[in-house]
Amino acid sequence: LASATGGSYTQRTTNNNYSLSGPPTEVDYNPRELEAFSELFKQRRIKLGVTQADVGKALGNLKIAGVGSLSQSTICRFESLTLSHNNMVALKPVLQAWLEEAEADAAERSRHPEIYDPEEEKRRxxxxxxxxxxxxxxxxxxxxxxxxxxxxxxxxxxxxxxxxxxxxxxxxxxxxxxxxxxxxxxxxxxxxxxx
The missing domain is CATH 1.10.10.60 (Homeodomain-like)
Structure with a gap:
């Protein structure tokens, strides 16, 4: 059941679909916020030069409890807003954490390319x-x-x-x-x- 409450929606999961967040729970979210984050995530991922498959693999390295690697298709479905609402809500903080870490790494690499680019020698x-x-x-x-x-x-x-x-x-x-x-x-x- 979904009900409107001042621009945000509450959805209770009662179906048996696979949920990234575990057992059915009650969550509050704003669909426009999810849509905006999904678009922002996709743009920033592309700017970082990272594939959807790379993101899926990298999630396993974040050491977030209960989160392992994800498939490229899951990341694709998140970006295209075709995951279930509960899975979108469950993935948002995980992808946000990955994005923040990836952007921090990219900023550090651009400040000190000589430290982070041992392949430079091979690309002479x-x-x-x-x-x-x-x-x-x-x-x-x-x-x-x-x-x-x-x-x-x-x-x-x-x-x-x-x-x-x-x-x-x-x-x-x-x-x-x-x-x-x-x-x-x-x-x-x-x-x-x-x-």
Whole structure:
């Protein structure tokens, strides 16, 4: 039964539908407030770059009594207002807690990106090696195609390149030499079979 009382509604759950809040209880809520929060939640979630599935998984990490991970479809149904009223009411404080924590994390990450973004190292732009650096690397390679870590450091310092750039260049060069060798052997083998 639902009855209007000055703009807010009281609803008593008496059906046997699954309820996120446990046994049937009496709750007060304002449907417009739920609708507004649902829309706000969706906008802020998208702004944070978090998927509905991510939210569902993250809820399990909040350590809220009686709340575990939820499915992507549950979060979707909350945002589209297609959950039962009682489930909407039960989910609102949980999603509000998650949103506050996620926004606090995002604010902290933006203040200190160097602490929170260890992947930044992996996303570096591709290094372009100049012609003179390439000639120097090729000269070092012709003398020693498998330099030690110390030698790579010395080469990197001489050429003013990052050690990892030099190391990767040598790996790539060895692979290139291997491909050329097998390609040449394949041509010789093919030519020998034709005669």
């Amino acid at each position: 732009k591709r290094t372009s090696i100049t012609d003179s650096e390439k000639r120097s690397l090729e000269a070092f390679f012709s003398v020693q195609p498998r330099p030690s870590s110390e030698k790579i450091s010395q080469i990197a310092e001489k050429l003013n390149l990052r050690k990892n750039v030099v190391r990767v260049w040598f790996c790539n060069q060895r692979q290139k030499q291997k491909r050329m060798k097998f390609s040449t052997l394949g041509l010789l083998h093919h030519a020998a079979n034709r005669s």
